[in-house]
Amino acid sequence: MTTSSKNPETIALHAGYRSDPTTTSVAVPIYQTTSYQFNSTEHASNLFSLKELGNIYTRIMNPTQAVLEERVAALEGGAAALAVSSGQAASLFAVQNICHAGDNFVCSTDIYGGTWNLFANTFETLGIECRFVDPADPENFARATDDKTRCYYGETLPNPKLRVFPIAEVAKIGDDLGVPLIMDNTAAPILCRPIDHGATISMHSTTKFIGGHGTSIGGIIVDSGRFDWEKHADRFPMLNTPDPSYHGAVWTEAVKPLGPIAYIIKARVTLLRDLGAAMSPFNAFMFIQGLETMALRVRQHSENASAVADYLSKHPKVTNVIHPSMQSGEDKRRAEKYMNGGYGALVGFELAGGAEAGQKFIDNLEMFYHVANIGDARSLAIHPATTTHSQLTPEEQEQTGVTEGYVRLSIGIEHIDDIIDDLDRGLEAVDSVPQSGSRSKSSKAAAPSGSNGQKANDEDRNGMPAVTPATLPVQGLPQKWV
Template structure:
């Protein structure tokens, strides 16, 4: 999506290494519209420095959008400064593989009118809605600056038609009711699997937030994954790529 599809639509995406949050500042210019990141990105599973990058964004009036799909219970990105949080509902929130969908959560804490040139779609008059400026009109009517999600609903949903079906919505609501219980067990099982993999001689490296050795990674894990190390684990086999392919082919 970022490397190819958006480029074809005329949108430039620059990739920053989050190991040093200042890399985001180095790649920022007058045309930068947003920072986007995953809380617990695959495959390295190193917690993203949310607060540090969000703080840089605030200096330039740039919102931080966090994909929190992998850590819906253990991390609250809005608490650490994220303006927008997105989830793939299909994963842990739905939990049963029955539906496809996503959700956008607006923190209501980002002022989209502070830099009209950086956020023109939310500040310029919208000809399809009688010339209103969403950035100004939404807070006046609703009392909170959630222009991002309101415009997504009124304009993009209307034009692109990406509406979730009632049946899928029902499935996700059902899944949400048991998310805390399921996610707790997911994390417990993942920790057991990680510890087991760590004893195997065929494995050269187990990738798991609880096993990070770098001081910065350990610190970020404790800070941002407050209620557990998450439900993801990876590992590397002796023999590299060929061993990995053989392992996958032998799965039943």
């Protein structure tokens, strides 16, 4: 079923499905099958030659997955989507679909640590170069671009810096140079639609807010259908020259009868076929359930997180609060431009006592779960320097916004009083209290360039001096990219 509604609450419940055609079931069935009976040899041939779309094998498509794909594509304002087994698989496929050995792509330094490892290390073994640049100046993307650059990559609300990415500015640079922008929108579903601001591809780790309950692993890639791959044929030979892995198909030509979805079809029938990162039908079903309440959850996440940021900004043991509501200047302008109806669930903060203080805080929480996930209905906490970002070098940690005293919170939908009570409990156990006017070395490093990472106002709220943002150097990069 298609829906004419533009409201996400309605789209999340109705897009892509009305009832099961065989049983009339209102709930989307779990099609727990590997294979599908072809109507005839001609039908089978048409499916394999992409003359028509349909089910072939669950490694590359499944009816339960198809409902999820259509709903997320509708929510993101895209033409088509591809569900995969994890958010990491989505990041991998999104870039690898148009990059091969000898190519490069330009990526924001403000990204999740797991994505950094994938791009900096695993992609290097594939012969694909990732060029990291500071997104505070969008022109850094242009400076790092050459004739081998295949895409730009950023996170809408990057974890852990929470400095909203300049989507339209970088997308415009990409349009002028013939380079598509891929946006990881995991932390901002409902709140932002990157495609509306010029992104070519929007993707999610469905594990997080789409699922919403910490039950299933998955990812999804949404193709806007708006990028002219043929116009830039020299930059994208993988879409414009015969593909020996698929009977010499030229994807921009072969898929034209199906719509402007050459990118996503190629990802499905080559990368997903060959690498096998398929989402299980059961997980697709779980994500569909999550979608149905996502708009309600995201609003409550955002409301609670803003209240937590305000509470932390007044606490004497906290030296630095990282949340879009605490920003000023260009960062504030971008947050207001791109985020609609809230700033998401994530809050970061600094304790002067470094790693010892951060770990002691977490060890004394009772309601919060100490887990590596975000986007759960429950409140979650972690010390990134010793966990999620521990595999990065100190310089890489600094570039991504992680320091020894940094704690990341994913605020849930519990009652705000109970959330604050538990944070009080954790902070009470922390011994180190910063002296008036002082900041720890790690706290200084935590503040990214621009204006994120400060308390809300230049004047103090409780007798404590305001925190002034420090500049985050982008180390180890050619100067022309910085």
